[in-house]
Amino acid sequence: MIKTRLIATASSVPEQIITNDDISKIVDTSDEWITQRTGIKERHISSGENTSELVADTARKLLERASVAPENVDLIVVASVTPDFGTPSLACMVQKEIGAVNAVAFDIAAACSGFMFALSIADKYIKAGVYKNAVVIGGETLSKIIDWKDRSTCVLFGDGAGGAYVEKSEDAGIICEDLGSCGDQYHILTEGYSPCSNAFNEIPSGVHPDWYVHMDGREVFKFATKNVIKSMQKVMSQEKLTQGDIKYIVPHQANVRITEVISKKLDIPYEKFYMNMERYGNTSSASIPIALNELNEKGLIARGDKIILSGFGGGMTWGTMLIDW
Numbered sequence: 001m002i003k004t005r006l007i008a009t010a011s012s013v014p015e016q017i018i019t020n021d022d023i024s025k026i027v028d029t030s031d032e033w034i035t036q037r038t039g040i041k042e043r044h045i046s047s048g049e050n051t052s053e054l055v056a057d058t059a060r061k062l063l064e065r066a067s068v069a070p071e072n073v074d075l076i077v078v079a080s081v082t083p084d085f086g087t088p089s090l091a092c093m094v095q096k097e098i099g100a101v102n103a104v105a106f107d108i109a110a111a112c113s114g115f116m117f118a119l120s121i122a123d124k125y126i127k128a129g130v131y132k133n134a135v136v137i138g139g140e141t142l143s144k145i146i147d148w149k150d151r152s153t154c155v156l157f158g159d160g161a162g163g164a165y166v167e168k169s170e171d172a173g174i175i176c177e178d179l180g181s182c183g184d185q186y187h188i189l190t191e192g193y194s195p196c197s198n199a200f201n202e203i204p205s206g207v208h209p210d211w212y213v214h215m216d217g218r219e220v221f222k223f224a225t226k227n228v229i230k231s232m233q234k235v236m237s238q239e240k241l242t243q244g245d246i247k248y249i250v251p252h253q254a255n256v257r258i259t260e261v262i263s264k265k266l267d268i269p270y271e272k273f274y275m276n277m278e279r280y281g282n283t284s285s286a287s288i289p290i291a292l293n294e295l296n297e298k299g300l301i302a303r304g305d306k307i308i309l310s311g312f313g314g315g316m317t318w319g320t321m322l323i324d325w
């Protein structure tokens with residue numbers, strides 16, 4: 001059976017590191033509050049790099065690590081809610097940067113589940129025999145859509161990109177998935193609203209308040225724990241797997257307390273969840289591939305290991321994938 005195998009992983013983050021103490025100088029918060037409520041200690045914040053630069057750097061590393069010539073790339077899918085432009089897509093900008101002249105390139109948006117949705121799309125094209133390979137990346141500069149005066153959100157997020165080069169394979173690869181959307185709850189997490197202003201309907205100038213991230217943290221917490229648990233159970237029961245069969249779970253890096261609840265409810269040891277949000281914060285669509293790349297670079301996963309990637313986010317959306325590494 002044809003599968004989609006993750007051949008190489010990579011990530012790219014801005015150099016600038018902003019600690020909890022740095023943030024406590026601009027809003028009324030503390031390292032203690034942020035650490036206890038979220039598990040985050042620091043995050044990488046752009047000093048001017050836009051999303052396309054982080055995504056292009058990730059793409060370059062992927063091709064180098066997979067030893068693939070740019071002209072042999074068939075498909076580029078980028079997930080982001082913070083692209084540089086409305087058009088061109090980040091994927092087309094990256095295509096130009098890396099010289100992937102024969103690729104089809106487009107973006108998708110599914111917020112923090114974005115990488116899962118993008119990987120799912122690449123998987124379907126490959127399984128259908130349309131393309132043989134793909135560069136799949138999640139990348140964000142969330143710092144540009146954060147209200148840096150709002151302590152309830154500005155402490156949570158970071159900038160970065162991460163991704164995978166995937167290829168058609170006869171043996172290892174993506175085994176199954178569960179994706180979902182709940183549009184009726186979209187209002188609990190929003191950002192980037194652009195009102196319809198035109199010559200016949202002028203509105204006051206300046207940044208619209210709903211441009212910034214707005215979130216009902218408690219509702220998002222409930223949504224995440226409920227749906228990620230159900231989604232992971234679905235994927236594991238479909239393949240008749242128990243927690244003992246899973247080497248690592250790479251969850252969306254939003255809050256250690258969410259992961260603790262998931263670990264407890266599913267009776268999966270917390271050590272099996274690969275966590276790095278302490279150093280990156282929540283990087284939305286980049287969070288899972290940044291963590292996956294770290295796991296891979298550390299040599300903690302080997303061929304034959306079964307791993308689960310699972311994310312949730314705005315929309316509201318969720319996505320889980322079981323992978324035979």
Ligand code: COA
Pocket residue numbers: 028029030033034037038112151152153155189215216217218220221224254255258282312313314
């Ligand atoms: N520093 C200090 N105090 C803060 C604060 C900060 N950065 N942010 C909020 N507070 C205060 C609130 O004002 C409130 O004070 P009050 O009791 O005097 O009104 C108190 O802390 C509790 O706020 P609350 O929002 O109820 O905290 P919480 O325990 O729900 O934690 C989150 C907030 C955001 C950390 C938590 O809800 C969460 O992680 N939710 C999920 C978010 C998520 O995953 N988002 C990503 C989606 S992809």
